[in-house]
Amino acid sequence: MYNTTHTEHKDFPPCQIACPILTDAREYVQFIAERRFEEAFASIRKLNPLPRVCGRICVHPCEIACKRGQIEEPISIASLKRFASDGPWANHYKVTLPEKSTGYKVAVVGSGPAALSAAHDLALLGHHVTIFEKLPLLGGMMAVGIPRYRIPRDILSADIKAIEDLGVEMKTGVTFGQDITIKSLKDDGYHAVFLATGLHLSRRLNVEGEDLAGVLKGVDFLRHVALGESVAVGKRVIVIGGGNVAIDVARTALRVGAQDVSMVCLEKQEEMPASVSEIDEAREEGIAILNCYGPKRFLEENGKLSGVEFKICTCLFDEKGAFCPRYDETQLTEIEADTVIVAIGQAADLSFIKMDNIAVTERGGLKADPTTLQMPISGVFAGGDAVTGPATAIKAIAAGKKAAISIDLFLRGESLPTAKQSEMPETRRLPERIVEKAKSMPRCKAQTLSAESRLPNFDEVATGFTEIEAIQEAQRCLHCNLGARLNHELCIGCGTCAKVCPLEIPSVDADGRADIDIFQCQACGTCVAECPVQAIDINLCPRGYIVCEVEKGLRQSQIDDSFTVGLFSQYGNFTSNHLDALGRDFPQVVPVMIFGMERVSISDLLRTFQLGADGILMAEAPEEKPPFPGTRSLIEKRSGIAKEILKLLGLGEERLILYTMPKEGLFEESWLARTIEGIRSLGPNPLRKGAGTA
Incomplete structure (x- = not known):
């Protein structure tokens, strides 16, 4: 992802605001659209210790908040999480643990989502964690309350194994209140206890x-x-x-x-x-x-x-x-x-409460402070369904993360968190004119086994997205809060942005002051490319992005001779296999993935030639795919102007080629071979070092 890190909630997209653990769904959805699946999984995994499970059972409040849902059906974010978490690339994810342990020991009672989440975060903070589970297997209600046709056991085991690999010790067949108590745990050297016993x-x-x-x-x-x-x-x-x-x-x-x-x-x-x-x-x-x-x-x-x-x-x-x-x-x-x-x-099984005088609520749950999750007994914390009553897995994960923060502060002798007013902004509604103008992109339906083949076995019913289905679903993202940002000090109020925007979002008042509502903006980048004074930029593909990507591609490929840059629209119907084939069969092509040709300016094209490119391929999405209809003429106009400049410079307009991708793949192979050969026949770009002069 390029420049999408935010520290203030006001910049969070609606999907992230809605998530109990603030997962940046927008980020990993964009990574999937960019065919960067390993990075998509890393984005999910950095906050969620149970990504594979959540991809299957999360109630996805993010989808309820999704802005695409104001136009048609929301993005299938949970299914995209599953896709990113199930692939072989997920095995490459590595966690960096603290070099030195804190020396503190924490006992976690239970092994459901709250318990596993707390254990995960506490281990990352350097504490030694032991999980004590009453049942003969780990996972809590995920293992014994949710059937295998929804969560296959190997999927649950994979998530748990990743937590165990952090050094978390896990013991099964241990009954709290009989085999262990709070007193016995403290006598054994545990400095804090987290009760996450669930509802059994x-x-x-x-x-x-x-x-x-x-x-x-x-x-x-x-x-x-x-x-x-x-x-x-x-x-x-x-x-x-x-x-x-x-x-x-x-x-x-x-x-x-x-x-x-x-x-x-x-x-x-x-x-x-x-x-x-x-x-x-x-x-x-x-x-x-x-x-x-x-x-x-x-x-x-x-x-x-x-x-x-x-x-x-x-x-x-x-x-x-x-x-x-x-x-x-x-x-x-x-x-x-x-x-x-x-x-x-x-309901909670609280048969253990008499042993340690554990406080309970009138509703039959464990009594804990709602902000810190601390119980009346010093060093003892509680969270998850045993405290709140029946809730969702993602809320239980959030409770575990909250408990880990409080326990860490307690162990370090620091003040625990205090209740504060949420600063999360409410999601606005898109104006009707934007809803009407927005390109319709129907939701991809995740496939399931036929009803006949499901019974009487426990095979997983949902089969998940294929790669191309995941990519097409991720392409539906509206890139909330990554759109146009206007620098009023540079703006001259010319109104160009208002004229070229395919959704008619910018406005200019009577005093010549322009305004662009970033909530409505869908980050096509047309205004960025057209602004005559460069007063507009976007976070999705900021100014300089294309040149930076070309330079990075050159470093990675170690090309020191003739090369052609391929600017490929992310909205094409191509997979990672197509990209692999491009790198294998046409190593002289440096690919740059961008969210549409609308963002490519004349300056981007000329600066790419300054880097020494012998040619540029501008690959637009298939005719039925562009998310911003009506911008094709502007793209053709820009490429035409760039060609005229190339002609004046003596480079030849034939070096710049605008084409539409086929319905499947990046290009027709024989066409690309002929095109590359045609560019090569023009001779080396005289602007490239060592190529001579024009």
Whole structure:
């Protein structure tokens, strides 16, 4: 990425502001568009210790905030995270640990996302960290609460292994409150303890017949299946609940032998807390969903469960918006079932609290300061779902990172963070005229296995993006806050920027003062290339970028003879394989990737020839791909002027070639070979050192 580092929240793009851990999604999305996949993964991994997992299960608040979503569907940021994290380049990522340990020992109880996140960051801060996990495997609810068809075990293991490689010690089969306590940990030399025990209990309905054989608890059911334990379900299964856990339970029931699975929930379909994609996939697998019904009682026949009697839910919330379901009990419905699995929510297992006098809240969670996560016991911190109640994996990761900061400060004897007002700006709405003018680029839909091939196995359902799909999806980014910035001291108020902008964003007032709204700007760079006094620049490809990239390319290729510069639009349909082939078959071509020819100025072209290039190829995106329609004439005009100057200098206008890339790839190979040969036939660029004079 070129010059996109920000230190102030006001410069953060909407996607980054929305992320609980402030992941710079814009940065790694741009890296993917540039075919720089290793750097994309590094961008993700520097803040997120569980990138592969989050690429699959994150609820992606970044997509809700995505500005592209004001025009059409938002960018598929989570799927792009998965693509960047799954590739072989991810194995090249290296973390630099402190040369010297602090000597402090920290115990982390639990191994879910909050625990792993805290352990990761504490290790990077130089502390010795030990994770204690009750279960026989690591990962918390990611391992025993989310089925393998959503998170394959090798994917989870890869993320955990990367944390273990930081020197984090991990112990399984250790029960807090029995095998270890806060006192025993401190006696063993641990200077701080972080409790991230998660939510491993199911909430009860408290209705008649709930204790009948055949009525199972959702969380327990998922855990037994994940651990490979025997789980008996009947042919007809009812799952009570409308969240993602209920969906997981229903789809898992199909995979362990159930033939007919129905979900029943209080919510209307649009009110269901489960994600839309999970609901759709459940229906594809044949799971029926009955909305607006709540259980009145479990039915019994000859001492066995025979079904459930349901009542209609007429209203879910009271006047204040609080959860307060109301029912019409005059209309009752009976549904037969061999097994019923209750999945209406999770609770914390706090059986350990008496051992160390650990404080809890009225809602049954661990009591910790919301800012520092410190508990009333000195040196003890708590975070994640065990404190907040059911939340998302990314919020748990954020809690772990917050805990690591507080624990580090505590160990160093410094003051802990204090609560402060968030300085994050709100996302504005794009004007309707911008929405109408913006180029439509439909969202790439991530592929899934067919419903028929999913059952009855636990193979991963989502197959992820191919490389070209990921690139095309990344090309949809609007480059928020990387657009035009105007230097008013240089601006002469000529209005050129307003005339050439394809989205008509710049304005000039009656006093000749120009203004460019960076929120609306989509960083095409047209105004930068056209401004007669160079009063405008952009962060995406600033002035000097092209020349710097040419110089860098020359250093890397070690070309000391004839060379041609290829300016390739990132919006073309080409992959890293095409770039590799270019380097292999045409080593004399120095490639420079830019986000469109709109940004290329006459000065950029002439300065490239000053560096000694024998020719320049300006490769525009395929005709159906340019994100800024209507700019082609300006690009042709600029190249025409540059050619006239080349002619006056005696270099020959044939050295500058503007062409449109094919529908797939960078060029037609025989055409490029002829073109390179044609440029070579013109002789060496006389401006290149050692080439003689014109």
